[in-house]
Structure formats: structure tokens, C-alpha cells
Amino acid sequence: MGWGEVNRNGHLPLQVEDLRFRYRTRQEMALRGISFQAERGELILVAGASGCGKTTLMRCINGLIPRSYRGGELAGTIRLFGKDPASLPLAQISQMVGTVLQDPEKQIVGSYVLNEVAFGLENLGLPRQEILERVEWVLDYLGLSHLRDRETFNLSGGEKQKVALAGVLAMQPDILLLDEPLASLDPVSSQEALALIRRLADEGKTVLLIEHRVEDLLKARPDKALFLSEGEQRYFGDMPGFLDIADYREVKLPAPMVLEQARERQEDLPPLPPPAPDDGRPPLVEFDHVSFGYEPEQPVLHDVSLTIRQGDIIALLGPNGAGKTTLVKQAIGLLKPQEGTVRVQGQDTRRMSTAQVARTLGYVFQSPTHMLFAPTVREELAFGPRNLRFDEQTVRANVERAMDILNLRGLEEYPPLALSFGQQKRVTIAAVLAMQSRILAMDEPTAGQDYRNYTNFMNSILALRTEREDLFSAILFITHDLDLAVGYANRVILMAEGRIAADGPPEQVLADRALLQRCRIVPTSLLDLNLKLLPRAGRFHRAEALASLV
């Protein structure tokens, strides 16, 4: 069993000519004059900031536009092996173009891995024996055979991503559209995914890889790049040409390139996080030998002891399923320890409500859709402070300040639920910031954000923490993005299998290669550069800040 017969009718797999599209409900064009082509076995990187039109382009190619997004204006031409997708039935398109969505949770419809991978083939009405052969083959190809009979919702993020890909590959499409496939993966899973993507291209698939984290993508050795900005095509061509024109503020580039660009620009350096002070003040949060499990036989946290003190900017790192989110839920009192004690400002969380803890620790959940409900951004931001019984004047002042920091000006009267994902994410952070909790805790604050937006708000939050210590005293963020820990934290907590594997300054914790490997963390070019320059710099810096040191 292999990839089956490839469409070879002398045509290119994909040709796009002067493609333009406008959604029915929008005034502005989502795509303006996109033209490119892809050959068999080519891996093309599609890069650009949030809202650049990457997802719309994907929908035009896979046929969702115009089928599922009716009433829009579509012009220009798309050819899949010389055929117009608008004239093809969806069943045929789905065997030519396979799409893996950014969030595998939105893609998986089968309740078990076997059903999920077989789903498309069942829809095509193939004989049962052929379906089984293809499923077994693709599971084996991706090294997933051991997951065959597992429930899909119990898989880890990396496994879900691979299962979603398996479901698409089983249909043997010639073209693959992968929308930010690394977004929910820990670094080691990302490496595996990139190697797999390269292999698929080498075996003859045409792959369009949508991603703004260009640095990571370079490891998959893309053949070409398509660079979009606000619906327009800024570049299509080979990788060296793209790297010449790419801006580190729009896409994430390798540290040495950022350094070079920053040196030429000589911009004002953003403020650096101050090192954590050791002033002997009582801790804000204290974990004392805490153990916890959702099921009695499956402990998630084992004997965790740590303190969060004033001045801490903590990056909580670790692979999927290490217990990071559970740890923060313990700190905010949503979960209570089964053994040991969690104390918030000296008080046992077992005797506090979550609302009481929220005065000390404000927690931004990963998904904005679980938080947003108010008719306007302004009201959304006022919800938390009002719950904490702040007077109206303070509520107003906090809301205005949070809007400034998170770059929400102009959106005050918009319904949060109608905003883009990146904007919604910023609203949720602003909503918690407005509560004036002593600690600001964020779960994957940069997920779904483009590089410019997330560096902007991280810089603003850190600047605020430095200038106004009365507003909040400590920051904690859960992340898979190692560079966020390198550039913005003064303390790193590494978690693995429910235990604290390391806790200390980033310069110390992240220098231990063996430890990083054990915690499934892959060093980045920024970490390497920082380690090289550490004797001279004295501590870690963001790439832009290193420019002055080289």
C-alpha cells in the first residue's frame, strides 16, 4: 500500500491567478490579486500576520469558498490539476486537496481514532476492506498504530494533530493545506511534525504550510514562500529572497536575522524584565507538598512545593500533559489539593472562594470563547472589577488603562464575540488586567497571536509592571514558546510528569541541555545566541536587545 495513483494529467497541481475575494458581511476585500503556482513535491510556506488573508486563501483552494461561505464576491482563477474547483464536486476536491485546520479539536469528528481516520473514506463510499487497509497503512505511516482504538478526545495535543492529519492523508490528496500545524504542539512534537511534513513533500505531495513562526518552519526546508499582508501578495519566490524582505516584527525570524535587522534600524529597545528580588517578603502564593489527581489512580501533580513572590515573572514550561494548567488552577482555588496545602497571601485556598483568590491571582484562560459574553468590549472589561466590588471610578480607570495596554482603542463599543481570534485574546487579557489582581497568570498568551501583537502586549505589560508596581506584583505565563521564556521571564519553572523538574533564573535552567531534552524542549536560535553572549550580557535578552551587544 502506498500513496496510490497520483493525478498526472500534465497540469500543475495548483495554479492561482489574480484571486480576489470579499466576504458577504465585510466591506473590505479579504484577498486582492493573489497569483502563484505550486509544483508536485513542493513545500510552500504561506506567511503573514493575523488578518493577512491566509485562512481565506486556504478556503478558496479547498472549496469551502464559495460552497460554505456563500454570497461573497469571488474573482480570478484557481486551477487544481487544470480544473476549476467550482465545477468539481466536493467529494472530488477532497481527494485532491486535504486540509488540516489550525486547531485539531475543530477538525476531529470521529469519537475513536479508527473512526476519525476512516471518516472521509466512509463518506466516499469505498469498500470496507479498502477503508481498513488504507487506515491501517496511514496509521502505520505516521507511527500511530498504537492509538487505533483510543478515544480521540483523550489524546494529547500532538497526538490529536497527527490523527487529524491521518484522517486527511487517508483520502490520498495530492495537495495538503496545513494551517498553523504547530500552534498547539510542544517543541518536540513540532520537530516531529516538521520532519513529517518535509517527508510528505519529498514523497510527492504539494504542501502549503501556513505559519507566521518562520524560524521553526525553516527546519522543514520550504522550497518557496508566499508572503501576504492585509490581503495582498507581498512576495512569492524562493526562500532566500523571502528572508531578505521579511520583517521580524511581522513574522518570527531566527534570532541572528532579527539581530541584524534590529541593528540596522536602531530602534528604541523595549524594557527588560527586572530580575526577581530576594527581599524576604512573605510569598503571594505558596505550594506546600501539593498532590492532586482528577481520577484517584491517575495523579497529575506529585508533591509540588514552590512559592510565587513579588517581582517574579515566571514562565511555566513543560510538555503537553505535564500538569501546568492544573498547577495554576490549584493556585486560583478552582481545584483544591488532595494532599498538602496551597496558601494565597498566607490563607489556605480550601477556606477561600475563587472570587476571593481572584483579588490576588487573575487568570486568563487559554480559549477566549469561554470568557467573552458582554455586548461591548468596555463592558466585558468592567465585569471582573465590578465582581470584586471596586467603586465605579476605579472600574472606569482600570478599564481605560487595560484598553491602552492591549491596543484595544477603537474597539471599545464592539461586541467582543464579533472580533478576530487575536483581538478576542487581547480582550481576555485586558479583562483580567482590569481586575488589578496582584498576580497576572496567563495560559498560552501568545497562541493565535501574530508576532507583532504579542511582542507589543508583552512589552506593555512588562513596562507597566516595572513602572507601576502597585498595579500588579508578579506575572506567570504557561507557554510552549521557549523564546517567550528567554526574552520575558526572570524565572523559569520546568514541569514534567506532574513534578517540578527545575525552578530558577532562565540563564541557569535553560542552560542545562539534558534537562531540556528530558522536558521535551528544543533549544531555539535565540537561546543559543543568548547562551553564547551570556558572559558579556550577564543575563538573557530579547533578540532586538542583543543587537547593541554584538
Add this chain to the structure above:
Amino acid sequence: MLITWKYRERNTVIQKLDPRGRIIFLLCAMVAIMQFWDLRFIAFFFLLGLTQFVLARLSWRETRRFWLVIGIIATVLSLATALTGRGEAGVYVDTHFLWQPEPFRVLGLTLRPRLSAERVMYLISQLTRIMSFALLAVVIPFTIHPAQYGITFRRLGLPDKLAFAVDLAFRFIPSLGRDFSVTMDAQKARGYELERVGAGLIGQIRNMAPLLIPITIGSVVGGEEVIDAMDLRAFGTGPRTWLKELKYKPADYALIAFSLLILIGALTLNLLDIGELWVPLWLQRMAG
């Protein structure tokens, strides 16, 4: 993402039966129950449900949430029907009164509460009917493999699209439960408290908005995403193959025959006007 009910293999007689036979049994038993108001007949179905529950080896711990919700709904529904006297049309006429106080006025309404032997029996029968439905149905999500709903309903005669919709619907309920709990946590972290002292009825309803709006919008958006994901993999473009195969065994035929028997039996008794509300003589005598 849709999640499934907590299913596990229990190695029971019930789980060995074909899911189609079990759905047929459930439907037949439910329609049969609806033919009766006589507590003696309803008790038969109650015992049938109880037997299935015991044979399925379900524990109180894993089903207690379900019983809590059903218990509240059944009690409120039955008490409201009994106290207002509504819902009895054609089922009984109050004749033997146990308690008949003077009418009194509340909020401009004249209330005539009265309790008759018929109404008491109607209350008990209604409660038993609801609990029998619940007993028969609760076993399904815990004992039918989550990957079998689609094929079960397809082989029962539903078209491909509808059969898959049933599969999705079964997963929607636990998914909604999960979304509720995540949203509750997210809002609690913003200082939200579900119960606000002194907020009044309207205030309490308004206070639910931070929970209900994200859950509702999340469900709608989630639904659209599922549709896109299914479209991208050619769902609904033609006749579908179902990977899972179902095969009837002798025990399944026996169950289906039994199901049809109780259905036909119940319908026949109903045609013969047997099984209407039963009021024991001793209760009638008590009313004098």
C-alpha cells in the same frame, strides 16, 4: 471538540446485545408505558427497567448526577400537575376527596387546592412512569459503544445524514457539560459568583448571562466548525460506507420479539380500555 460519554467495557449480558435490538426495546417499552395509567402495569415496566439497570452493572456513583436531574424534573412536574389539577383531562375525575380546604386568594388569584384519591394515585403513577422512562434510558449511554450510535440508527433505517446527526447529538450533551464547567471556571476566575444575594428573580436570570452566552455562542460556532470539517472530508456527497458492521444473534431476536410482544400487548389492552388510572379501594374508602 465533541467528547463522548464515559463508556467502559463491563462484560455484561446487556453490552453483548446488538445496539439495534436495545434501541427497539427502549422505544417499544416507552410507547407501551404510555398506554397505561394503572400503577400495577407501570410497576411492571419499572421492574423491567430496574432489571436492565442491575444487569448493566451501573453504579449509583456513576449515574447519580443523572438521577439528581431526573429526580428534580420528575418531582416538580408531578407536583405541579397534581397541585394545579392540570394534565388530568380524560385520565380521571376527582370524586373521592381526601382534603378540601376553603378557597383562598393569592396575588388576585382564587386558589381551590383539593386532594382526591384519584389525584394522589395520578401523582404516584406519573412519578413512576417518568422514573421508568429514566431507568430504561439511562443505561443506553453507559453501555452502547460511542462509535456505534451512527451505524445503529443507520441500520434501523435512518438515512446516512440523520444517522450521523444522532451520533453527533449523543456526543453533544457531554460536550455541553464540559463547556459549562470550563466556562464556569473561567468566569469564577474573574470573581463571578453564580448566586447573588438579594438580586431578585430578574437579577438572578441576568446573572446567568456570563455562563449562558459563551456556552451558546460556543455551541453555534462549534457546530459550524464541525460542518466545515465534515464538508472538507466529503460528508453527504453520496452513499456512505459504515466501517462498523452489526450482526444479530439469537438473543437479539429474542429481545426484539419480547419488545414487540409488550408493545402489541400494551396497545391491545389500551384498545380494550384496560390499564386506566387505578385507585385502590382502601384509598377510596379513606376518602369516605
